[in-house]
Amino acid sequence: MSEPRRPDPAPAAAPPPPPYFPYWVPPEEDEIDLLDLVAVLRRRWRRIALVTVLGTGLAVAYALLATPMYRAQAVIAPPQEKTQSGVSSALAAFGGFGAEIAGSLGISLGTTDANRLEAILKSHRLIDRVVKKHDLLPVLFHDDWDPAAKKWLVEDPDDIPNVWDAEKLLEDLYRVKNDAKAGVLRVSFEWEDPEMAERMLRYFLNELALVVQEDELKRIEANRRFAEEQLKKATDPVIVAKLQALLSEQVEKAMMAQNVEQFAYEAIDPPAVSDEKVKPKRALIGALGLTVSLFFGVFLAFFAEWIDNAKARAREKEAAG
Numbered sequence: 001m002s003e004p005r006r007p008d009p010a011p012a013a014a015p016p017p018p019p020y021f022p023y024w025v026p027p028e029e030d031e032i033d034l035l036d037l038v039a040v041l042r043r044r045w046r047r048i049a050l051v052t053v054l055g056t057g058l059a060v061a062y063a064l065l066a067t068p069m070y071r072a073q074a075v076i077a078p079p080q081e082k083t084q085s086g087v088s089s090a091l092a093a094f095g096g097f098g099a100e101i102a103g104s105l106g107i108s109l110g111t112t113d114a115n116r117l118e119a120i121l122k123s124h125r126l127i128d129r130v131v132k133k134h135d136l137l138p139v140l141f142h143d144d145w146d147p148a149a150k151k152w153l154v155e156d157p158d159d160i161p162n163v164w165d166a167e168k169l170l171e172d173l174y175r176v177k178n179d180a181k182a183g184v185l186r187v188s189f190e191w192e193d194p195e196m197a198e199r200m201l202r203y204f205l206n207e208l209a210l211v212v213q214e215d216e217l218k219r220i221e222a223n224r225r226f227a228e229e230q231l232k233k234a235t236d237p238v239i240v241a242k243l244q245a246l247l248s249e250q251v252e253k254a255m256m257a258q259n260v261e262q263f264a265y266e267a268i269d270p271p272a273v274s275d276e277k278v279k280p281k282r283a284l285i286g287a288l289g290l291t292v293s294l295f296f297g298v299f300l301a302f303f304a305e306w307i308d309n310a311k312a313r314a315r316e317k318e319a320a321g
Helices: 034-043 045-065 086-105 114-122 124-133 163-170 194-233 237-257 282-320
Strands: 070-077 174-179 184-191 266-273
Touching: 034 045, 034 282, 045 282, 070 194, 114 124, 114 174, 114 184, 114 194, 124 163, 124 194, 184 194, 194 237, 194 266
Parallel strands: none
Antiparallel strands: 070 184, 070 266, 174 184
């Protein structure tokens, strides 16, 4: 007889689960409850209200005590380009040689584009001329000037304002904006006195016209001398005729440049000042002061709550130890 079959051994028991969770569970003390936040605000509402009132009060006080500023504005455009004489168009027939002559002699009728006007208005050259011509240092730095004694109130001579100091100050007062889409320049000047703001703006625009006129007259004179020298060397009757016509054109340009008001730029809107103050914007300052101080008060409330909780945990650890 065959031996009885032995029963199969019992399968091994499954290993016990690990004594930890396969994922991280944050401790309960780090959980943020919205009700706890509301409770913190309710406990410390007096501090929040105090900070908000103080901050808003300071903002309103600044808005009321700040020196009002008025803005004078003007809109100018480059002079309209006029039709050139037949000499300029005739030079195109000479191809590259004609273009070279035109470029050397400056065939353009002296018109100035908006980019060049903007560059001149912002240049140190123009600011230096305006400040020195109208003696504006005592006006711009009136807090350091004694009008009765007509002397500066600074002890160190190195602290006396100069043109470079004036240029730095004018960065916040004198602005030039190039509106490329409309093809115009918007020039503005801000000052405490509206009449003085308009006068300052006129100083810059008048000096701009003089600078453009002077530069153009120098260019015309240089072109005239160059044309005369080339005329002495030329032998071709056609070239001689063209150079003589170019000399006549330079004379015409010089005559046009004498009309400084129409030559440098076209005044779309002459300098004018509004009766409304541009600074300070009291409503905006008040609203901003209220918002910033409120958020700062809430921040201080939560920070103080965090400090108190940290101290309480430290005391519990010391008691347990």
